Amino acid sequence: MNWQQLVDNRQRFFWVLQVSGWIGYGLLNYIGSKVFEMRDIYIFVIILNAYAGCLMTIPLRYLYRKVWNKGPWVLISVVFTASYVTGTLWSVLQKFNLWEIYRHGFRPDEWFYYFREGLDSVYIILCWSGLYFGIKYYQLLQSERQKSLKATTMAHEAQLKMLRYQLNPHFLFNTLNAISTLILIEENKNANQMVSKLSGFLRYTLNTDPIKKVPLEKELYALELYLEIEKVRFEDRLTVDIKISEAAKAALVPSMILQPLIENSIKYAIADRITGGTINIKAQIFANELLLEVDDNGPGADLEDGQLRKISGVGIANTKDRLKTLYENNYSFVLSNNEPSGLKVNIRIPFERISKKVISNESH
Structure with missing residues (x-):
């Protein structure tokens, strides 16, 4: 199968990019952990976080497909809201994995510590959303070009x-x-x-x-x-x-x-x-x-x-x-x-x- 056939098959193209993208995210985090000389157990945390991000962004695809034909303001509102909620929940899960596995069951004094400093995760989910819409627009342009x-x-x-x-x-x-x-x-x-x-x-x-x-x-x-x-x-x-x-x-x-x-x-x-x-x-x-x-x-x-x-x-x-x-x-x-x-x-x-x-x- 060549590149054009892969792009035309939207279902397969999504899963190839989804899996390879989160694997790439995990590898980048792994390289960063080596730079900061983290313990080997931290690699397991990275794998869990990348796996969680992969699973949590899948529902966004189906949500975005439902609002694809809505007005621009509705689309923007849905994207930012969904990205913020998903990014925040993913940040909570990452902290839980880090504290439970890497810090051996650490518990913060207050529950809201789970939600602190979650903007990085929100930015990553926003980037995921941007890539999703960019690739989808590219596929539509390619489809229209082929029809023309x-x-x-x-x-x-x-x-x-x-x-x-x-x-x-x-x-x-x-x-x-x-x-x-x-x-x-x-x-x-x-x-x-x-x-x-x-x-x-x-x-x-x-x-x-x-x-x-x-x-x-x-x-x-x-x-x-x-x-x-x-x-x-x-x-x-x-x-x-x-x-x-x-x-x-x-x-x-x-x-x-x-x-x-x-x-x-x-x-x-x-x-x-x-x-x-x-x-x-x-x-x-x-x-x-x-x-x-x-x-x-x-x-x-x-x-x-x-x-x-x-x-x-x-x-x-x-x-x-x-x-x-x-x-x-x-x-x-x-x-x-x-x-x-x-x-x-x-x-x-x-x-x-x-x-x-x-x-x-x-x-x-």
Whole structure:
């Protein structure tokens, strides 16, 4: 059990602090007795006093829990009154133990001597009360913090799922529209190939968690399925050049992060050109960051400060929103005009690798 789990378990946390705190009190008194060269029998008195303090402060916990939601003045009054009464009774018990055991049955001349000089005990009980409320407030703050983090995480997950699933209908519509066109012009063989490739691609997307990141190598597999679908449409008009370093293949990336960018290039750089075009995909690791690049040799775009002046469709906007949600400000997404023509997309994200423990679990 780690520290956070112990703090979350309030019942166990109280008893751990209660017992260890009074043991610490006893040890401090024991060290003090050694300094003043008390007899060994005094150690037994210290143990009894610490044990009595431990037992007498337990009811305070339940009293404070009952008045926890009362007004501040009521709470303060209860704390000081309870601490004074408990501290005074504890002081009486300490004197009794000292006189009976250490001084062999000594009896004071007057009964009120049992109640004299008991402020030290009251101060210790007040400190106990202060620690109790301080720790309880700390636990409440931790609980609220965890609830806030959980709510934020759930909101991020919901947003990521929405953005991720938004791609599927968009891509599916375009692909089904292409299949419909092939059927109308009676290219049934090509239409059948597209349906087969589409089936494999959708199977991958349905089996991939939209929230979890995947190794870039796995993402490239999905991208190749997608490109095979598009190559059925465009045949020799579509050329793809992929250059991925070995180190980059193990990098974790958001699932389906490249597909909308490739689709955007196909739409503007391939589909509208009789001669087709080329799409280049690159990835490398530099300074503990993953650098992704997608460019084409199409007509380019109207850019301003590395961004499109006018965004149409969901591909680029969706990718930017997903990166923002996942990495906050620790990423970059820049568009630039390619040379001699075309559009280039550069993405920079932190380099993360799948842990060996996760790999082991997946293999089992």
